[in-house]
Amino acid sequence: MIAPAYVRLMAEYNAEMNRRLYAAGARLTDAERKADRGAFWQSIHGTLTHILWGDIQWMSRFDGWPKPDVGQKQSAGMVEDFDTLRARRTKADADIVAWASRIDDGWLAEDLVWFSGSAGREMRRKKGPLVVHFFNHQTHHRGQAHALLTACGQETGDTDLFLVVPDAA
Helix, strand or coil: CHHHHHHHHHHHHHHHHHCCCCCCCCCCCCCHCCCCEECCECCEEEEHHHHHHHHHHHHHHHCCCCCCCEEEHHHHHHCCCCCHHHHHHHHHHHHHHHHHHHCCCHHHHHHEEECCCCCCCEEEEEEEHHHHHHHHHHHHHHHHHHHHHCCCCCCCCCCCCCHCCCCCC
């Protein structure tokens, strides 16, 4: 379904887009970042925090990271301080890029077995499609954060994959 090159490409793309979103978010006040804007995770800060939560949750399954300290419903409040959130995001992105460099076709073809809190049961799925979901989850919620930042007058530059990661073209 996917190849290791896809995993590496998406890891680089997500890291760059996160840098851009956090730079835009840093130009806002804490109150502006945390204002309830009617988004699924309420605020810019909450949305960015939920993305990190999801990444940590999946990477606990993919690469043995410690699981998040809170459940999904509390994910938007997992990290209160923006500078701490940004530092954790930067480290997570570097660790995801490093993990992606180790992925091979054999790993992608293996099954992953885990207990899904969302589904309330044990799951078994091929890792390849789960990695696609992992990156889609980031992109989905990052799009929400991007829209909220844009509504606040902040710009992130291009967001298209082929413009953000030149090797994607």
